[in-house]
Amino acid sequence: MASLVAWNLLTFNLFLIILQVFAGRDFYKILGVSKNAKLNQIKKAYRTLAKELHPDKNPGDEDANKRFQDLGAAYEVLSDAEKRKIYDKHGEEGLSKGDVGGDPFSSFFGDFSFFGGGGGNRDREIPRGGDIVMDLDVTLEELYSGNFVEVVRYKPVAKPAKGTRKCNCRTEMVTQQLGPGRFQMTQQQVCDDCPNVKMVPEEKLLEIEIEPGMRDGQEYPFVAEGEPHIDGEPGDLRFKIKQQKHRRFERKGDDLYTNVTISLKDALVGFEMDIQHLDGHMVHVVRDKITWPGARMRKPGEGMPNYENNNVKGQLFITFDIDFPKGTLTEEEKEALIKILKQDSKQVVYNGLQASMFA
Numbered sequence: 609m610a611s612l613v614a615w616n617l618l619t620f621n622l623f624l625i626i627l628q629v630f631a632g633r634d635f636y637k638i639l640g641v642s643k644n645a646k647l648n649q650i651k652k653a654y655r656t657l658a659k660e661l662h663p664d665k666n667p668g669d670e671d672a673n674k675r676f677q678d679l680g681a682a683y684e685v686l687s688d689a690e691k692r693k694i695y696d697k698h699g700e701e702g703l704s705k706g707d708v709g710g711d712p713f714s715s716f717f718g719d720f721s722f723f724g725g726g727g728g729n730r731d732r733e734i735p736r737g738g739d740i741v742m743d744l745d746v747t748l749e750e751l752y753s754g755n756f757v758e759v760v761r762y763k764p765v766a767k768p769a770k771g772t773r774k775c776n777c778r779t780e781m782v783t784q785q786l787g788p789g790r791f792q793m794t795q796q797q798v799c800d801d802c803p804n805v806k807m808v809p810e811e812k813l814l815e816i817e818i819e820p821g822m823r824d825g826q827e828y829p830f831v832a833e834g835e836p837h838i839d840g841e842p843g844d845l846r847f848k849i850k851q852q853k854h855r856r857f858e859r860k861g862d863d864l865y866t867n868v869t870i871s872l873k874d875a876l877v878g879f880e881m882d883i884q885h886l887d888g889h890m891v892h893v894v895r896d897k898i899t900w901p902g903a904r905m906r907k908p909g910e911g912m913p914n915y916e917n918n919n920v921k922g923q924l925f926i927t928f929d930i931d932f933p934k935g936t937l938t939e940e941e942k943e944a945l946i947k948i949l950k951q952d953s954k955q956v957v958y959n960g961l962q963a964s965m966f967a
């Protein structure tokens with residue numbers, strides 16, 4: 609009898625455990641990514657959804673609020689290799705309480721919401737810390753495929769300290785009576801006493817999304833991550849995209865330019881080749897006709913993705929230049945070439961810098 613009770617208890621416990629595993633949230637579903645999603649895909653999904661579900665954008669919407677919190681927890685776990693491993697094996701229950709529930713939002717967008725607040729406040733007389741603009745070196749590969757870059761920022765944060773400090777200082781007019789009918793007006797600095805603070809540097813991780821097609825000089829803002837102001841709000845931190853020079857490609861708008869040197873033989877009899885693109889895919893080039901120095905080939909859709917619409921891509925321009933053999937040909941070789949090329953002798957003299965003006 610006793611064993612039967614124990615058995616029942618055991619199955620009951622098992623049932624509870626199974627229930628708990630299933631009660632855990634499906635973080636992959638919350639982020640809308642597959643089980644084998646790469647870190648960049650997880651970051652991308654988080655960033656897109658967090659923007660959409662942020663409470664400031666959905667005031668009073670309980671459902672959106674809850675989804676925003678689930679999203680934060682899902683990102684927190686899946687973006688951390690260790691936690692993700694545990695989660696994949698044991699579900700949310702496998703993670704201890706302290707492991708889930710941070711707020712990754714501000715590392716993507718800065719401290720304050722970027723929807724309301726921010727900009728509008730500038731009209732009011734709230735003092736504001738300086739904006740910081742920092743160059744961010746980005747490769748053409750990153751601008752083609754997109755990437756996430758982590759920057760650790762040491763940000764001074766105001767912490768309470770002993771004593772008081774002068775604050776909210778302003779100039780006021782003070783009228784003093786010097787005698788009958790005689791007044792003197794002076795300007796005076798008047799301040800309040802505020803609790804003292806000291807600036808303590810705090811480490812903070814910022815995640816910058818390099819979006820496909822971003823342009824050189826484009827700025828990427830983090831609201832309220834700039835210089836702090838002891839009596840007001842902090843300024844913004846802006847990263848300025850600085851496109852690095854590339855060995856094979858030059859960018860002009862959404863178009864790419866590359867030069868290819870081919871041999872004189874290839875120029876005459878034709879050739880076939882592959883050019884490795886910025887994401888590693890190959891652009892196949894076939895040419896049957898004769899290629900002359902400076903000949904340009906155009907590959908639509910092989911340029912950079914357009915920033916506003918990633919599905920549209922610019923063009924790739926390939927300019928050929930010919931590597932001529934050096935030295936002298938024998939008399940027989942010369943004869944053979946004359947026979948093959950069937951070209952008359954021709955010499956045209958023209959302005960070396962502005963040929964087209966006189967053409």
Ligand SMILES: *[C@@H]1O[C@H](CO)[C@@H](O)[C@H](O)[C@H]1NC(C)=O
Nearest residue numbers: 866867901902903927928929
């Ligand atoms: C590529 O080819 C064009 C046209 O011949 C030429 O003007 C340009 O200087 C070349 N670029 C380089 C880097 O040599």
